Amino acid sequence: MNSDVRQLTNHELLRSACLIGGEWVVGRGEDWIEVLNPSTGGTITTVPRLGALEAEQAIEHAVTAGKKWSRVPATERSALLRRWFELVRAHEEDLAILLTLEQGKPLAEARAEIRYAASYIEWFAEEGPRCYGDVIPSADPHTRQIVIRQPVGVCAAITPWNFPSGMVTRKVAPALAAGCSIIVKPAEQTPLSALALAFLAERAGIPAGVLQVITGPSRAIGAVLTSSQDVRKLSFTGSTEVGRLLAAQCAPSLKKLSLELGGNAPFIVFKDADLERALDGVMQSKFRNAGQTCVCTNRILVQREIHDEFASLLAARVQDLRVGDGFSDGVEQGPLIDKAAHDRVQSLVDDAVAHGASVLCGGEPHSASPLCYSPTVLAQVSSGARIARDEIFGPVAALYAFSDEREAIELANSTEYGLAGYVYTRSLARAWRVSEALECGMIGINAGLISSASVPFGGIKQSGYGREGSRYGLDDYTELKYLCMSALDSEL
Ligand code: NAP
Numbered sequence: 001m002n003s004d005v006r007q008l009t010n011h012e013l014l015r016s017a018c019l020i021g022g023e024w025v026v027g028r029g030e031d032w033i034e035v036l037n038p039s040t041g042g043t044i045t046t047v048p049r050l051g052a053l054e055a056e057q058a059i060e061h062a063v064t065a066g067k068k069w070s071r072v073p074a075t076e077r078s079a080l081l082r083r084w085f086e087l088v089r090a091h092e093e094d095l096a097i098l099l100t101l102e103q104g105k106p107l108a109e110a111r112a113e114i115r116y117a118a119s120y121i122e123w124f125a126e127e128g129p130r131c132y133g134d135v136i137p138s139a140d141p142h143t144r145q146i147v148i149r150q151p152v153g154v155c156a157a158i159t160p161w162n163f164p165s166g167m168v169t170r171k172v173a174p175a176l177a178a179g180c181s182i183i184v185k186p187a188e189q190t191p192l193s194a195l196a197l198a199f200l201a202e203r204a205g206i207p208a209g210v211l212q213v214i215t216g217p218s219r220a221i222g223a224v225l226t227s228s229q230d231v232r233k234l235s236f237t238g239s240t241e242v243g244r245l246l247a248a249q250c251a252p253s254l255k256k257l258s259l260e261l262g263g264n265a266p267f268i269v270f271k272d273a274d275l276e277r278a279l280d281g282v283m284q285s286k287f288r289n290a291g292q293t294c295v296c297t298n299r300i301l302v303q304r305e306i307h308d309e310f311a312s313l314l315a316a317r318v319q320d321l322r323v324g325d326g327f328s329d330g331v332e333q334g335p336l337i338d339k340a341a342h343d344r345v346q347s348l349v350d351d352a353v354a355h356g357a358s359v360l361c362g363g364e365p366h367s368a369s370p371l372c373y374s375p376t377v378l379a380q381v382s383s384g385a386r387i388a389r390d391e392i393f394g395p396v397a398a399l400y401a402f403s404d405e406r407e408a409i410e411l412a413n414s415t416e417y418g419l420a421g422y423v424y425t426r427s428l429a430r431a432w433r434v435s436e437a438l439e440c441g442m443i444g445i446n447a448g449l450i451s452s453a454s455v456p457f458g459g460i461k462q463s464g465y466g467r468e469g470s471r472y473g474l475d476d477y478t479e480l481k482y483l484c485m486s487a488l489d490s491e492l
Contacts, residue, residue, distance in 0.1 A: 005101070037102065039371070052220050085118050087203055121169050123454065147482050158234070160187050167237045195213055239261065262391045268425075285448040291396065300399045345373050349363050381399060
């Protein structure tokens with residue numbers, strides 16, 4: 001057993017089996033996936049390598065359980081979700097330990113993610129009973145037009161490794177609140193958080209088959225989930241490339257789809273901005289989770305007059321970041337998820353330097369462990385460099401200079417992505433103009449941390465479609481049904 005696993009208070013949370021139809025299963029028990037700790041390279045545990053057969057079984061259970069669940073009154077579903085929320089909060093420390101173990105982020109960030117994940121359960125526990133319909137005035141006095149909302153049916157969720165808890169509850173909680181059953185396929189690197197959450201959901205009394213978690217090869221399991229006529233909705237968070245592929249796979253069965261995909265967030269700093277606040281914003285939006293968030297600042301656009309001053313102030317802060325194992329005291333940045341991610345970040349930095357960028361700090365692997373990368377600031381980056389187009393997904397702040405508002409907007413929008421954007425200025429008028437002009441689903445105005453359960457999270461362009469969280473978050477898990485009641489005069 002890995003020594004860090006011994007930190008767990010409740011060892012039942014470390015699951016090495018999948019939850020299918022209310023049973024914890026390992027398939028034939030012959031094929032396993034090793035779950036690695038990215039900080040040490042050591043094996044934490046194994047989870048089963050299930051496949052198409054078990055995915056089909058999970059769908060059958062989800063159909064049966066989902067029918068019953070959809071008839072449970074919304075207030076009762078709400079009470080069960082509330083109980084689940086309370087259990088997640090009660091086990092916050094253990095869930096955070098599991099998260100840091102499998103994902104690498106500092107323990108303080110892992111705790112914050114567990115609270116963030118729990119907040120979606122709480123939010124949708126409360127939102128479910130408010131899933132209202134409408135009465136629409138009719139032109140015919142003897143007719144009434146009514147709209148009701150009903151659960152979509154069986155849902156599938158495919159989630160990424162960067163927020164192994166948050167991305168699960170953001171999909172599962174609205175599905176359950178709306179009366180849908182759901183099957184989750186977590187990322188191969190980080191299945192333990194999803195399994196632990198499912199264990200607590202079971203303890204909370206969520207009925208068998210309503211929430212299931214399956215681990216195994218994503219292609220085989222994904223092919224079953226996307227092609228099944230019984231699965232009525234897929235919610236995917238991950239790369240744009242895989243999102244496009246899954247959308248194509250879902251097309252023949254015309255599934256409802258939510259796609260939360262990649263980003264290339266611009267962070268615009270005008271010369272009238274409060275620079276200290278803007279620096280805080282970059283630190284929050286760029287270096288959280290070692291730069292591995294979809295809303296991470298990817299391009300820092302700084303008005304030319306203040307570019308050099310801003311760059312050196314930022315470098316002074318960035319070079320102080322403490323890098324290492326997420327369990328070590330004071331560590332602010334953990335490792336990248338794997339070697340491929342580490343190599344990709346280095347190649348983006350090398351290409352930027354080849355295009356004329358100057359390295360103010362970092363720019364190389366960090367000595368703390370093989371997957372750690374030095375927090376990096378690159379100044380005067382050319383918009384022709386690859387780093388301007390690609391999602392960095394690493395702790396590299398790339399600064400570009402611009403002359404005026406028009407150029408800032410043009411540069412900011414010159415990307416296929418449209419997830420988040422950030423604007424720093426003291427001018428209210430400019431904040432409005434720029435926010436309206438940016439082609440993004442979410443904008444931080446003098447704010448670097450913008451996501452919470454109460455607001456709609458999602459993007460446009462190649463960042464996908466659909467919204468998670470907020471009162472809009474239930475929409476993706478419900479269908480509108482229109483009832484036309486006519487002949488009200490028939491008994492006159
Ligand atoms: P990824 O490679 O697209 O993987 C995401 C999930 O898709 C994983 O569970 C993966 O499973 C699965 N998957 C991969 N290929 C598949 C296939 N052919 N069929 C079915 N499932 C498949 O992305 P990632 O590298 O894990 O995550 C990083 C990306 O997610 C970034 O682009 C980031 O911006 C994006 N992201 C977006 C948001 C948002 O809300 N917009 C939030 C977080 C992350 P395996 O790992 O088991 O192969």
